[in-house]
Every structure is written in C-alpha cells, then in structure tokens.
Amino acid sequence: MTILFKLAWRNLWRNRRRSLIILVAIVVGVVSLLFIEGLVNGQLKQLLENQIGTHIGHLQIHAKGFQDDRTIQHLIPDKKRVESALRSLPEVVAYSPRIISFGLVSSASASSGVTMLGVDPLLESRVSMIAHSMTSGEYLAGEPRSIVIGERMAEKLGVEVGDKIVLMASALDGHVGSDAFRVTGLFKTPDSEFDRSYVQVGMESAQSMLGVSDSVSEFAVVLQSADMAAAVKSSVGSALGESYEVFTYGELIPMMIMMIEVTRESMGIYYVIIGLATIFGIINVLLMAVFERIREFGVVMAMGMRSAQVFRLILLEAFLLGVLGAAAGVLVGLLVFWPVSIQGLDLGASAEAMSSIGMGSIIYPFLTWADILKNILFVPVVSLLAAVYPAWKATRLEPVRAIRYV
C-alpha cells in the first residue's frame, strides 16, 4: 500500500462521523437505485413475457398481406411447408397453427366484439399461457364446439362454465359463419384487455364454421430465447419465400417495445437525481476536509508536493469514499433486494390498473450483472467528479500563506 493511499484512506477517517454520514447517504442512494432498477426490470420483463405468452409468441408467420389486412382470406399457402421449416430449426421450441377471424360473440343477455382463435389445444398449450391460466372449467379438451373465454368476457356476457354462447365471424366465402359453442373454461391472464376480447375454440370447429377446410392464418412460434428472434426470422423468411411474412415480437408490438425502451432510458433520470445529491454531499465533505487541512497542505506543498499531486490526493480520497459507498450500497442493496426478488412485490392496490396494461399485480424484481456493475462504477465516478472543485481549491493554496493558516 503506497503512502499516498494510506494518507488518503486515513484522511477519510479523520472525521469519522462526517464520513459515516456521507457514506450512509451514498448507501441509501445506491440501494434506492438498485431497488428502482430491479423493480423496473421486473415490470418490463413481466410486461413483455405476458404479451409474448398470451398470444404473440417470439415470431409469427402469416401469408403475405395478413398483417395489413387481417381477414380470413389471407390464409397460409402451404401449412406443411411452414411446419417443415420450423421443425428444421433447433432454436424453435414450439409452434402453434391458428385460424383467426373477427366477429361477435353473444349470450342470451349480451354480446361483444371478439377475436376468435381456432387452435390445436396441445400445440397451443406449448405456445401460450391460456391453457395454464384457467380459473374454472378446463381448457379445450377436444370436444367439438367447446370454447374457452376470459373471465372478463364471461362477466360481460353473463355466462358461466357450461353455458352456451353463439359465435359469428366472417367466413372465407364472404358470408357470416356462426355456430353455438359451450363454454368449457374461463381463463384469466395478466392482460385484462386480452381476457375481454379473445376466445379460443378447437381448430376443426373453427375451420368448419369459417369454411376454410384445413387451412390456417398464422403460426405462433416460441424460441429458446427472445434474443434469437431476428436471426430465426431471417432463416424462416429465406426458407419460405415471398409468399409469406415473418414478424418478430418487436415488430408485432412496436409501441410496447418503444415504451420499454423509453422506460429503461428514463432510469437515467434517477441516476441524475441521486448523482447530483451525492455530488453535492461529497463536495461539502471534501471542502470541509480541505479547509480543515489548509495548514497541512501548505506544509506538504512547501516540502515540494506539486499542485497536481495535491489534486490527485483529494481525488483519491473521493474515489475511496465512492468505492466504499458503492460496495456498502451494493451489499446492503442486495441483502434488501434478495428476499423481495424471490417473494415478489405485491402491488395489489394497483392490480386493476396494472392488469389493463398487461401486468400482474405481483412484480418479481431482478437485477442483471450489468445493473450491479453500473452502480459499482457510478458512485466512484460521481465521487471523482465531486472532488474536482475541492481539489482545485486546494491546488490554489499558496504554501507561504497556508502554513500560517490557523
């Protein structure tokens, strides 16, 4: 350990109480940043996973033009070719073919606009969370003309499991196809809008009602990781050719992706606020430390210590303060954070509002190594910035006057 380091370290503890107060302030700042960062991470992850898990998937494959004109007429030209392409890719974990149409669902007492998804129950259960979100009854069990609907829609229609409802939607030939379905189950996802507007029926029942024989409108695909979406899109697109269109989840829900980006970037505001508070705290402490040691600086400058070395000494003191504060802050932050990240943070009071934007009421905050590293680096850097002014003040001292300072 060099003398300069020893000097800087011991200078930190000359006024123990003052150093401890600023350290506590830094720790509180770091813990707050970690907590906010973790909470935002948890919220955004849940938001995205819920969107992907309810119906989006990581990729969607349609016939060309479907995304702009989501009608029953845009059917996948060759279902088997798509299945073959997807099976050949190791990144693909699961896929589900769907027939999609838009129409009206009616009970004896009410009716509502609806997006109808005709699905293969087994394949769909590997892609979306609906099968695992049943709150009563059961998921599509293979019986013809069975339907699962969201709890919200059931409330709106005034129906329960076992009741009959009538579904009407545009058929391939331009007429309105309709059929009666028995509600076999109700689901509740974290996205109340989805629960209010989507229903799932068996593939054959849907195809029969819409007159599309064995055709489908969409393949929803789940990959090993969301990060693979762009690469797999490219592979699938090349394999299928121009009669198809392939979209990543980012292209399917661009507003949400933008919102996530904006939210992440807005974290910078917290860093600025806490950074400024830390800077002023450290400036205050270091200025007091410099004024208390004017005579000492005069002596070492008289001995031959150059202004640049005095400057570095004060920066080193600030840096040590920052490193100590960051280390303590991250340690305390993780200790506080760890149980919350496991048990989750129940935001029950805001459950309704959160559900409307596709989030559950329990958030599981999490931190990445990058977040922790960012905080470990942030405070020492801020401390160094804060030390510039007091260090500059010290270098302006004239040894001949500083020595006589009382």
Next chain:
Amino acid sequence: MEIIKTEQLVKTYADHGVPVHALRGINLSIERGEFIAIAGPSGSGKTTLLNCIGALDRPTTGRVCVNEQDIDLLDNSERARLRLHKMGFVFQAYNLIPVLTALENIEFKMMLLGKSEGERHELAMRSMKELGIADLAHKKPQDMSGGQQQRVAIARAIVNEPPIVLADEPTANLDTENALILIDLMREMGRTKNVTFVFSTHDPRVLERVQRIIFLRDGNIADP
C-alpha cells in the same frame, strides 16, 4: 562554495491596505555547510527572509540565488521541484502529518522524490537512527512529545540529504533541554552531511551554538 545569495532583497506586502516593508534590501551570502541563525525581534523579517530563500515567497525586488540560480525566474512547479530536491524545512509547530506515523511522515518525502518503497523505508529508518528516534517509527505525532516530533521533522527534512535546511523558530515550542539537544543534533547533521542549516530564532541559548548570526532589525541586517 556559495550556496545561497541574496542581492538587494526587498519584500513589501500589504496588511489591510497598509504597506509593510518586511525586507529592505538584504544582501547575504551563505556558504555550503554553514550553520547560521537569523536572529532579531518579532517583526524584524526573519520568517520573510527564510520564505524568500526557501522559494516559498517571491521578493518584491532583488534576487535570491540558490546554487547561482535566480529562483525568482522559476515557475511554481520548478520552485516546488527545487524545494523538494535541494531543501528541507523544519517548522516551529513541527507540522507532521497527523494521520501518518513518524516513519511514514519521513517516507512521504521520499515518495514525493519518486523513491521505491524499499529505498524509502531504508533511508527513512537510517535517518531516524541517526537522530536517535528509531523507536518512534510507528508512533503517530499525537503520541509523541514536542521534542520527539521536532526530531522527526528534522529527520524528514534531511532524509534525502538536501544541501539546505531552513528552520523557522525550530526550538520555540521546546523547553531548554530539548532546544539545546535539537540544536546540537542539527549542527551535527550539518557537519556530517555538509548540509547548510539556516534557522530563525531569538533564543539566546541557541545563538551561543551557531557559527554565524545574521541579525535583522526592521527588515535590514544590523549589528547585534
């Protein structure tokens, strides 16, 4: 060999707008290895003269030469380098760094000189042994007496064997016994290491032990 020379050294400064003539044309020549006291009553200009010689203060007019170099021509960084390499300082109030031990205080100067850790330690310990304070190596200033602290300050000043040591009232805070011991130590160090000691004092007991006395009165050299 002349190591310090002043020519018509004048220092005037303002005290609340009133000009104070601290030095009024000092001509001085000091040889290498001399043991010199600058004496005179309070306000006679002793400390100002030491500050000008030590490149801590700039003269209003006149010249200070160290090793035949006009030090007023040096910029602040060069003056700091000159002080570090060519001079040692001892202050009335000892002025050791309170958070460092005696040994570290001495090593600190060696660090400024860019010496390696091993060399720092070896030279600092040798210096402490020469001054009979090796047993204080790991004590901090607050755990030492005034006399002990001043010995550490002298060890710090001479550790790199500079040609000049300047001391401002080094015995003022010491009792008679410690003051005389300290002066004898400084004289011995000056003799064995060929170091020029220039110190200010108005202590008659100390003046009896020096080679030469430069007596100042009202900023001028005067007869004692």
